[in-house]
Amino acid sequence: MTELVVLCGTVPDAVERTVARMRELDPDVVVLHHELHDLDRGRVRRRYRDRELDERTVLELAHGCVTCTIREDVLPTLAALAGKVRRIVLHLDPRLEPEPVCWTLGSVPVEPNGTAADSRSDPPGQPRPVTDLVDLRGVVTVLDPDTWLDDATGDATLPERGLSTLPEDERTVAQLAVGQVEFADVIVTTRSTGPAEVDRTTAVLDRLAPMAPRQVAERGDDRLFCAGLPQQARRGVPSDVHESLLRGTPPLDAVNGVRTLLFSARRPFHPDRLHDAISSLLDGVVRARGRFWLATRPEAVLWLESAGGGLQIGHVGEWLDGADEQAWEQVSDQRRALAALGWHPRWGDRAQDLVVLCHEADPDEIDARLREALLTDAEVAAGEDAWSALPDPFGWAHDEPCSNPEPVGGDLAARDEREGEN
Template sequence: MTELVVLCGGPRAGVQRTIERMRELDPGVVVLHHDLHDLTRGRVHRRLRDDVRDERTVLELAHGCVSCTIREDVLPTLAALAGTVDRVVLHLDPRLEPEPVCWALGAMLFDPGTGTRCTAADLVDLRAVVAVLDPDEWLDDATGDATLPERGLSTLPDDGRTVAQLAVGQAEFADVLVTTRPLDPDGRTATVLDRLSPGAPRLPASSADHRVFGADLPAEARRGVPGGVHDPLLRGTPPLEAAHGVRTLLFSARRPFHPDRLHDALDRLLDGVVRGRGRVWLATRPDAVLWLESAGGGLRIGHAGDWLAGAGEQAWTEVGDQRRAMAALAWHPRWGDRAQDLVVLCHAADPDELDAALREALLSDAEIAAGADAWAALPDPFGRAHDEPCQYPAPARGERGPDEREGES
């Protein structure tokens, strides 16, 4: 089966050097790239090259969006290449996070011309996600609050994603990190990456080896498989001790959040934090699992399914074995599987102060005693999905496809 590697990252020179190195390691590798700089005009520039060809095509899309690009060209092109070449590198536009794209490869059905609908993952073997980063700039990008339009990475006015969300999303999902220069293993950036993407090999672009093709990766490498809302929040074995001012907060609680107080507390996740992520339970929404994800100065929170507590037997049969086991193991006589579970990676914020702010946002004993009818009347500033800054609508984890909020159609 044709092997597929997804390549992402922002530093243009570093990405090009990585591609050059990949072609040195495998001269026959096919590189597929879709440039989205013309997306607002409904145009996508496709480049397909290997050791004998370099084809450039301008595609006209009726609905200029990333999901259209993937559905109408990326998937059919991969299908055409499958079985005809040994290896393909899907080089993503620098504004894209790899996880939604990989979700599309494994979940979006299409007809490759056989009359039978399938996914791209049925036709190619996704071996690895490789992210390229510049150690001199990445940490500043990952902890800032600049938006993609402010950096010239997006021309769409409704794209409120931050550079931090992009930088963190690329590095966190990667199986391999390629750096534009050797990374100091004892430096602050390396300390953050040790906790954000533990186990991912870090290779200089100029001397990267066959691990960029998914060879000899750790057993826990996700290889492009998106995480589920109820998966463990800590992947692999990241260090939990403090180093270079970098500390990790593990927050858990078995009572609901007061929506208004949580909304105020979320401001704490936008300053001095590299990444916050996890499951949230609001008093006003006893059945809903909310997924929270922050990076630098950007935050998203949205509906991501329902708790098993209060659900019928069918819900238990529809979820996976791991979730059933985890729910049963931690079952509370009153709350069932409802719980707050967050992991926050801090680079400048005080985890103890964050913990205190989040605990103050939980319902008090008196509010718990008032009962569910009183909770339902609490003010709730969260819509079905919520972003910070508040004016931007956010995609909810598990409910959206690969459009990355770019040119939504």
């Protein structure tokens, strides 16, 4: 089966050096790249390289968006190459995060001959996701250790950095930098990094992507093709919101000012106090992520994800407590087992579980702020009728820095469909 590697990074020169090294290691590899600089004008520049060709094509899309590019050209092209070449490198545009792309590769059906499936009719053949046609080996992320940590902890937006021309693209460079590394199976650096005791970037990478081996771009070996990865490697499979928040065994002790906070609690958050407390996650923090629940909406699983100076909160499903038998049957075996093991006589499977990776902030202070945001004993005793009257500034979707939230009861966007935001 044709092997597929997804390659990403925000430093074009370093990514190109990595491509050159990959082509040295395997001269027959096919490198497919879609450059999205003119996406706002409905144009995408596709580059196809193999041993014989270096072909550039300008594509005119009916709808200028990332989702259209992937569905209308990337997926059909990969499907058409499947079984005809040994290895493909899908080189992503610098502004793309690999997780939503990999979700699309594994979820959106396409005709095996490369024709995009049309959901409006009954297409011939058996449309299947690209990952049924190729072997997705994993994700390789390229970074410059001299600049990456500043990018990962800042608050500049992609348009401000010249990484996006789409007016509605309000993502931050930190979101991109952290997302690319956190989802990586292999990390490629522009130079060797020092030990964590003297290199803060190394200490952060050890905790953000503990299982990803590191290579220097020009000296990379077969691990550039995701060979020899640990058994627990992600290999391009997106996370489930109910999985363990810690992948692998990242160090939990403090090194060079870098430390991971594991926050867990069972009782609900007071929405107003939590809204005040989340400001502590935006300064001196590389990454915060996890699931939580609010007293005002006890049925809702909410997901929090921050990178640098930006934070997003969204609704990602329902807790199993109070759910009917059909809901239990529809979730994964792993989630059912975890819910049963951690079942609380009052709260059921509801829980606050957050992981906060700090590089300058004091984790103990963050822990204290979050615990102060939980309901007090008196508030818990007042019951759910009293909770429903509490002020709730979040809505169903919420960004920090704070913008007007969607009203409660508005449209709910599933986390696994985030590629539509781009």
